[in-house]
Structures are given as C-alpha cells and as structure tokens.
Amino acid sequence: MNIRKLLSDFSVAVVAQGLALLASVSVTLLLPKIMGVVSFGYWQLFMFYATYVGFFHLGLNDGVYLINGGRDRSAINKSSILSQFFVAGILQTIFAFVIVIAALFGNLPGERSFVIIMTALFMLPNNLALYIGYVFQAMNETKLFSFSSIVDRLVFFVPMISMLLLRVDQFEPYIIANCFGAICRLLFCLYFFRDFLRSKPDSIRVALKDSVHSISVGVKLMIATIASSLILGVGRAIIDMRWGIEAFGKFSLSLSMVTFFLNFVLQASMVLFPALRQTDNRHIAKFYKNTLDILDIFFPAVYLLYFPMAWILSLWLPQYQDSLTFLAYLLPICVFDSKMNIACVTLMKVRREETRLLVINIVSVAVCAVLSLWCAYLLNSMYAVVAGMVIAIIGRSIYSEWYMSRALGLQPSLASIADVMLSFIFIILTVRSSAAFAFCAYLTSYLIFLFLFRDNLKKLKSAFSQALKTKI
Secondary structure (H helix, E strand, O other), rough: HHHHHHHHHHHHHHHHHHHHHHHHHHHHHHHHHHHOHHHHHHHHHHHHHHHHHHHOOOOOHHHHHHHHOOOOOOOOOOHHHHHHHHHHHHHHHHHHHHHHHHOOOOOOOOHHHHHHHHHHHHHHHHHHHHHHHHHHHOOOOHHHHHHHHHHHHHHHHHHHHHHHOOOOOOOHHHHHHHHHHHHHHHHHHHHHHHHHHHOOOOOOOHHHHHHHHHHHHHHHHHHHHHHOOOOHHHHHHHHHHHHHHHHHHHHHHHHHHHHHHHHHHHHHOOOOOHHHHOOHHHHHHHHHHHHHHHHHHHHHHHHHHHHHHHHHHHOOOHHHHHHHHHHHHHHHHHHHOOOOOOHHHHHHHHOOHHHHHHHHHHHHHHHHHHHHHHHHHHOOOOHEEEEEEEHHHHHHHHHHHHHHHHHOOOOOOHHHHHHHHHHHHHHHHHHOOOHHHHHHHHHHHHHHHHHHHHHHHHHHHHHHHHHHHHHO
C-alpha cells in the first residue's frame, strides 16, 4: 500500500467532504432561522427518509463494490458494470413509481404525502449516482466520488441561499432544490462514466445473472449499513411518534450536526478499502493498530468543540435551546461511530466478514429499539431515549474493537476504555455544571488522558515518520 498516494487521496477526500460539511452545517443553521418549527420538522423528516433510500438498490451497489474492489479502470469488466447499471435504473424506477402511488392513495396528510413523493423522486437519481460512485471507489478513484458529493451540495446550496434571501419559509421549495442537486450529481458521475457507457452491454440474461450475483454478495453489507443508520433512526422515529413533529425537528437539528460529522468521516474512510484490498494480513494488522491508536487519542478532543458551538447556537437559534442538551448527549456518537467505521467496518469489508457486521448491527438496532421504547413510553423522557441510542452505539464499537483485535492477534486497546470514561465525564459535566467549569474540567481530564498515554503518542509519531519513507 503506497502511503503517499493514500495520503494524497485521503487529503482530497477530506477537503471535498469538508466543503460539503460546511455547506450542510450552513443549511442546518440558516433554515431553522427562517422556517417555523413545524416546517423545519418536515424538512428534517424528508432528510430522515432520504437516509434510507439506499435500501432500495437491494445490495446491488455494495455487491459491485465488494466484487470489483482493487481493480483499476483498465481491468474492470465495463460491459458487466454497464449492464448492471441498466438493471439498477429499472429497479429504482419501479420502486419510485410504487412509492408515489402509495403516497397519493394512502390517505396521508398533505405535507407528509409531499415528503414521501419527493423522497421517491430523490431516490432515483441518488441511487444511480451512488452506483457509479461505488464503481469509482472500487477502482480506487475516490476523488471522483468525493467531488460528486460536492457537486450535489453546492448545487443545492446556491438556490437555498437565494430562497433564504427572499425569506421563503415553506419547506417544499428546499426539498425540490435538494432533489435537483441529486440530479446534477448523477450527471457529473455519468460524465466520468462515459467510457463505460460506450461499451457494449451484455445480454439481458447475463445482465440479470450478474445483478443477482452482485445482490447476493452485497445484500448483507447493505442491510448491515441500513441497520447501522437505524440505530439512530429508530430513536428518531419513536420521538416523532411519541412527541410529534416539533420535538422531532428540535432533536433532529442536534442529530444533523452529528450526522454531518459522521458522513465526513465515512466518506474520507472510503479511500482505505481499495488500498487495503491490495495488501496482506500483516500490514492490515499494523494499519488497524496504528489507526485505532490515533482515533483513541485524538477523537475525544471533539468534545471541546461543543462549548463554543453551543454558545453560538444559543445566540443564533434561541428557540432550539433543547437541541443543545441533546447535542451534549449525542456527541459521543461522533467518537465511537467514527472509530467503528474507519477501523472496524473497513477491515470487515476487506476480510469479507459482512455476515458478522450484519449481526453486530442488527443486535445493536434491537438493543436501541428496546431501550428507546422503554424510555419513551415508560419513563416518558426524550433524554433517556437519546441516552439509549448512545449506549447502543458505544457497546457496538467496544465489541467490534475487541473482536477485530482478537481476529488480528492484537491486544485490545486500554485507550478505548479511557475514551468511554472521558465520554461519561463530558456528559455529566455538561449537564450538571456551568459551561465554563465543564470546559475547564473536561480539558483537564483530556490532558491527563494524553499524559497517561504519552508512550502511544511517541510510537505513533515514529510509525508515521517511517510510513512516509516507505511503502507498507
């Protein structure tokens, strides 16, 4: 694995996703300033539904990604990829049509019906763009995938700013603009996919055979990915059912900030899969240990960002004061879900352990669902629901790290346990103390943590310097 090339690809992904993150955060801060709480709730409902449209590709995208991971553009079977792209287009069109019909004749309130219809229309270009994007990632052309997401966000960002200047306070035009961004992303992907489009597609029989094979390979990973997002999605749905659209909108504001960070980390980590597919187990174990050490030591610093962020949000959106408390509970998700995606999920894909990943995520969803229902209907506490979601994600991360360390013949990291302790210290300080005291006390705790694990820092510095001088 060429470390210099990997760092180059990773830096582009970070810059691209950083711009997307900036655009998304701007949306989250500006829209609720103009919209009412109810309208913003329906906007968040659309974003919630849009999270799960990937379910409708049935695992085809993931299968193509896993089967072709590590092959470059000259070696990949373009005819097969193109044929499966056509199959994907037919499937998405059928699913979109069925969803629209169900929304029109489902006796739903007008706003919810509109949200569902637009979700179906968003699904078609979004899933087709993702199919091509997964092909780019499989070929280790991750820069194209990163730039396609930038096109999506920037195309949406321009009309959004115009509507905000005109003080458009209805959610419908913003949803339409978001769908237009997905269409432009698909056009961008098609342009860099044009050599595939010029190839001769396989016969219908061969195309269906290849597609079924890709679905059979990718369905476990797809369900595992959907289950991963459902850990948060179950709690959001229960809050919507139990406390209504206004509470859903306030909670979703804080969750959106966490989700933007997670998407940033997830897209940047996509660089690793095709590179790791081309290396051996010894180097994979070395990569895992060094990566986990880096994440364990530096990710808890994220909690320090809460305090200036909360202060700014309290001034900008005073009507969303409850969202700041939710955000304090949710920030540990940034630490543990990111560690899970970068270190554990990536290696489970490389090692083709989709079944284990699926089981881990389904168990986590079940735990989250039980805790959320109990907290919502017996304890009648939204904060308890959020705490249950966080507990499920922390438990999933700790188990996955333990399993992966054992599978690679490594000792589990003590820093991971310290991360859990730091997370609980942060939440207790934030909820029970003044902001100034909580910041100083947590900063002191983090500095003590760095001092205790100073040997890890020295080893990481040495390993990084050595990696830059050679290929590992």
